Amino acid sequence: MQWTEKHRPKYSKEIQGQNEAIAKIKNFVENFYLGKLTKTKKKALVLHGPPGIGKTTLAHAIARETNSEIFELNASDLRNKLKLKEILKPAIEQQSLIKKGKIILVDEVDGISAADRGGLTELLSLITLTNFPIIITANDIWNAKLSGLRKKAELVNLKEVDYNTIKDVMINILRKENHFINNNILTKIAIKSRGDLRAAINDLQTISSIKDPTENLIDERKKEIDIFNALRLVFKGKPTDETLRIYDSVKMPIDNIILWVEENVPLEYQKKELKRAYDLISKVDVFKKRIYRQQYWRFLVYKNILLSYGISSSKEDIKTGFTNYNKPTRILxxxxxxxxxFKKKSIAKKYARKVHVGEKRIMNEFPVIRNILKNPEVRRELRLSDEEIAYLDKPI
Ligand SMILES: Nc1ncnc2c1ncn2[C@@H]1O[C@H](COP(=O)(O)OP(=O)(O)OP(=O)(O)O)[C@@H](O)[C@H]1O
Ligand SMILES: [Mg+2]
Structure with a gap:
């Protein structure tokens, strides 16, 4: 199980480094329920700030503490104006029977694209009507498409978590996991995460699964950060011009990127989306061959386009949430x-020289020759190495 989930704070007092924001959001929800809401007060609150700092966690914790149920919507629910109305309108009007509160959570509102603005407009008008507090989370509230929302909602900024706090959280988790990692490594992870606690905890979990981790390992992982972000944008985001250039900033040859995409696409796409994506990857592979064989370097640009914009537009809906991408296993x-x-070849070479036939023929007839090679005298005669002998003795 992922540590970020396993150790996700349940109560706001466990959420580190966000005290100011916690007080504001508590105030907002309590005032709402107490009916202290004057006409000038806002009925929605936006928690905004960079990824992995506790926005979603905080919304859930506050709901728990105010004995409210959560009604959650994500960006893809916002795409369709009518559908949104259908889902959200009853939710904001209806009183819950057992006198329990309710919080409407619109998570990751900036996942909505400018093209699907209808849903956003609808959300704004529902904010005026709501009987329940609406909490919205966003990474970048200053995006032009959210200007309407900025006016209608109270804005609460969550900041990057400072690195000492990140270390404290990590040490706490290690204690619960009964695991030890040396202080220098923890410092490195904390610095590298640049305030993103989710990233830090994910790194911590990976490092903990390795025997005798070294500090260098973290430096190596630093290089992979770019590819993680690139994949996230391609798989989750709407395809744009920016998507086309996305791999330029990844310090990795395009042929490696192919492997990363191939490895991780099933984590994000399903059914038809997945089929379309794999179809594109196979086309990329065809271009790759042509480039190598015929030196048609201009095909390189197609590879790039298919792998970025192509893969990105294979999906049906914008994806939300966090996915932990894997390193390609195929190279391995x-x-x-x-x-x-390699061992088979080296054995065949020695044998071929001895019996004066071609190495290729020996390779072809290897299953038969294997029997002859069982004889210890033959082995000695050929001066087979220990590894070669081990290879022969291994059951096929
Ligand atoms: N302030 C914090 N204190 C303790 N743990 C935290 C904090 N912030 C994040 N975490 C850890 O990181 C995980 C991810 O946090 P969360 O989902 O709240 O991030 P977020 O701000 O909503 O990010 P995003 O913008 O990507 O949705 C949590 O499950 C928790 O384990
Ligand atoms: Mg979130």
Whole structure:
């Protein structure tokens, strides 16, 4: 289980480094319920700030503490104006039967694209009508498409968590997990996370799963940060001009990026989306071959387009939430496979020289020759190495 979920704070007092914001949001919800809301007060509150600092967690914690149920919407619910009205209108009007509060949570509102603005307009008009507090989360509240929302809602800014606090949270988690990691590594993780606690906890979990981790390991992982962000934008975001250039900023050859995309696309896309994406990846592969064979370097640009904009537009809906992307495993498999044929080849070479036939023929007839190679005298004669002998003795 992911540590970010397992150790997600349940109560606001466990949320670190956000005291000011916690007080504001509590105030907002309590005033709302007490009916202290004057006409000038806002009926919605936007929690905004960078990723992984506790926005979603805080909304849920406040609901728990004010004995409210949560009615949650995400960006894809906002895409369709009519659908939004259908879902949200009854929710904001209806009183809950058992006198319990209710908080409407619109998570990650900036996931909505400028093109689907209808839903956003609808949300704004529902804010005027609501009987329940609406909490909205956003990364970038200053985006032009959210200007209407800025006027209608109280804005609460959550800041990046400072690095000492990040270290405290990590130490706490390690204590609960009964695990130890040396202080220098913790410092490195904390600095690298740049205030993003989710990123820090994810790194911490990865590092904890490695035996004898070193500080260098974290530096290596730093390089991968760019690819994680790039994948996130491609898989989750709406395809734009920016998507087209996305891999330019990733310090990684495009052929490696193909492997990353291939490895992680099933984590994000389903059914038809996945089929379209795999179809594109296979086209990318075709171009790759043509580039190598015919040196048609101009195909390179197609590879890039298919892999960025193409993959991005294969999805049906904007994706929200966090996905922990994996390192490609295929390279490793290819390498292991090569390792295997590598030994077979070296044995075939020695045998071929001895019996004066071609190495290729020996490779083809290897299953038969294997039997001959069981004889210890033959092995000695060929001067097979220990590894080669181990290879032969391994059950096929
Ligand atoms: N202030 C915090 N104190 C303790 N843990 C935190 C804090 N902020 C984040 N976390 C940890 O990071 C995880 C992710 O936090 P959360 O989902 O609240 O981020 P977010 O601000 O909503 O990010 P995003 O903008 O990407 O949605 C939590 O499950 C929790 O484990
Ligand atoms: Mg969130």
């Amino acid at each position: 498999k290819i390498w292991l496979n090569n390792q295997k044929t």
